[in-house]
Amino acid sequence: xxxxxxxxxxxxxxxxxxxxxxxxxxxxxxxxxxxxxxxxxxxxxxxxxxxxxxxxxxxxxxxxxxxxxxxxxxxxxxxxxxxxxxxxxxxxxxxxxxxxxxxxxxxxxxxxxxxxxxxxxxxxxxxxxxxxxxxxxxxxxxxxxxxxxxxxxxxxxxxxxxxxxxxxxxxxxxxxxxxxxxxxxxxxxxxxxxxxxxxxxxxxxxxxxxxxxxxxxxxxxxxxxxxxxxxxxxxxxxxxxxxxxxxxxxxxxxxxxxxxxxxxxxxxxxxxxxxxxxxxxxxxxxxxxxxxxxxxxxxxxxxxxxxxxxxxxxxxxxxxxxxxxxxxxxxxxxxxxxxxxxxxxxxxxxxxxxxxxxxx
Numbered sequence: 081x082x083x084x085x086x087x088x089x090x091x092x093x094x095x096x097x098x099x100x101x102x103x104x105x106x107x108x109x110x111x112x113x114x115x116x117x118x119x120x121x122x123x124x125x126x127x128x129x130x131x132x133x134x135x136x137x138x139x140x141x142x143x144x145x146x147x148x149x150x151x152x153x154x155x156x157x158x159x160x161x162x163x164x165x166x167x168x169x170x171x172x173x174x175x176x177x178x179x180x181x182x183x184x185x186x187x188x189x190x191x192x193x194x195x196x197x198x199x200x201x202x203x204x205x206x207x208x209x210x211x212x213x214x215x216x217x218x219x220x221x222x223x224x225x226x227x228x229x230x231x232x233x234x235x236x237x238x239x240x241x242x243x244x245x246x247x248x249x250x251x252x253x254x255x256x257x258x259x260x261x262x263x264x265x266x267x268x269x270x271x272x273x274x275x276x277x278x279x280x281x282x283x284x285x286x287x288x289x290x291x292x293x294x295x296x297x298x299x300x301x302x303x304x305x306x307x308x309x310x311x312x313x314x315x316x317x318x319x320x321x322x323x324x325x326x327x328x329x330x331x332x333x334x335x336x337x338x339x340x341x342x343x344x345x346x347x348x349x350x351x352x353x354x355x356x357x358x359x360x361x362x363x364x365x366x367x368x369x370x371x372x373x374x375x376x377x378x379x380x381x382x383x384x385x386x387x388x389x390x391x392x393x394x395x396x397x398x399x400x401x402x403x404x405x406x407x408x409x410x411x412x413x414x415x416x417x418x419x420x421x422x423x424x425x426x427x428x429x430x431x432x433x434x435x436x437x438x439x440x
Contacts, residue, residue: 081404082378082405083406084153085153086099086154087120087124087151087152089123089151091143094119094434095119096434100120100436102427103427105405106400108419108422108428110417110419111432112412113412115432116436117411118383119434120431121199121382121410124153124193124380127167127193127195128195128378130186130190148172152167155193163178163192164178164179165178165193166178196378199381200387206349206354206357206358213335216365217273217277220365221272228269231269234261238258238261239327245258246325262330263310263314269331270302270334274302276368277336279368283365284297284298290399291360292392293353295341296338298339301335301337302334304330317329338357354387355386355388356396379405381410385416397417422440426440427440428440
């Protein structure tokens with residue numbers, strides 16, 4: 081399994097310096113609110129995704145009075161190879177290092193540290209716009225299908241070129257080559273996503289049942305009417321797209337519809353059940369990745385007890401114990417986390433005012 085063996089954080093929010101040696105299995109981090117629990121999760125997320133899950137722009141990440149932050153980790157991959165990952169972020173931008181060498185590739189970080197996260201705002205995956213579900217979907221396809229990322233980059237480039245030409249009021253001769261390119265890339269993205277969603281749906285049903293949610297199904301929406309090719313729609317929509325200045329139809333409009341008892345899950349289940357459904361989605365995605373590629377990603381669970389009563393939190397914790405991968409869990413109450421009686425091999429950290437100490 082993928083595991084963080086050592087983590088060092090400097091000058092990130094209220095953490096002046098932290099050096100942690102976590103367990104390969106369960107890691108509990110507890111302390112009062114605003115003491116640094118979420119900040120250490122942010123640090124790990126920066127290494128796995130290149131951005132904060134709290135604010136994509138990274139506002140307020142660097143500690144007050146400082147010019148930059150650094151995060152470093154030693155990470156063991158599925159083959160037992162240990163990688164060193166480093167990030168420095170400041171006014172001059174972002175500098176990455178992988179195994180001692182400078183890198184510009186966030187893709188390389190994601191490959192070395194496959195990472196999932198559940199946090200108090202994760203319910204947006206269920207109840208808000210499709211952009212959250214597309215991000216979730218594409219993370220899974222990226223790790224399962226090696227051809228996805230090149231196809232995604234090809235699509236983004238061709239759509240960007242078409243949008244620029246639309247805004248410049250370009251004619252048919254200039255638009256057609258990029259529309260053909262966009263159509264081919266979109267079809268490839270669609271096939272990858274559709275095949276992935278079919279497999280994921282089976283895993284979601286099982287994971288939801290494990291957490292006590294029945295009747296959950298997934299439905300994938302491509303982002304354009306499949307009765308027509310995207311190329312035909314692009315030609316038909318040129319005038320309207322030109323007036324708007326951007327391409328309307330395509331994979332950037334795709335959605336992963338979450339249904340429960342034949343209706344939208346957001347309209348049929350409570351906020352607490354929504355969080356359980358997010359857990360089911362994340363567990364399903366991890367199980368599929370392990371099945372397809374033999375990869376077990378690190379899981380971050382920030383504020384486990386938020387929106388969950390004690391019984392539901394215990395049910396989730398029991399599932400996490402059975403997953404056989406490294407998990408980081410934060411919360412204010414050690415008992416609600418299960419950190420008062422941690423299983424053998426687990427690590428428990430207490431944090432106060434940005435200072436971490438290992439209790440167990």
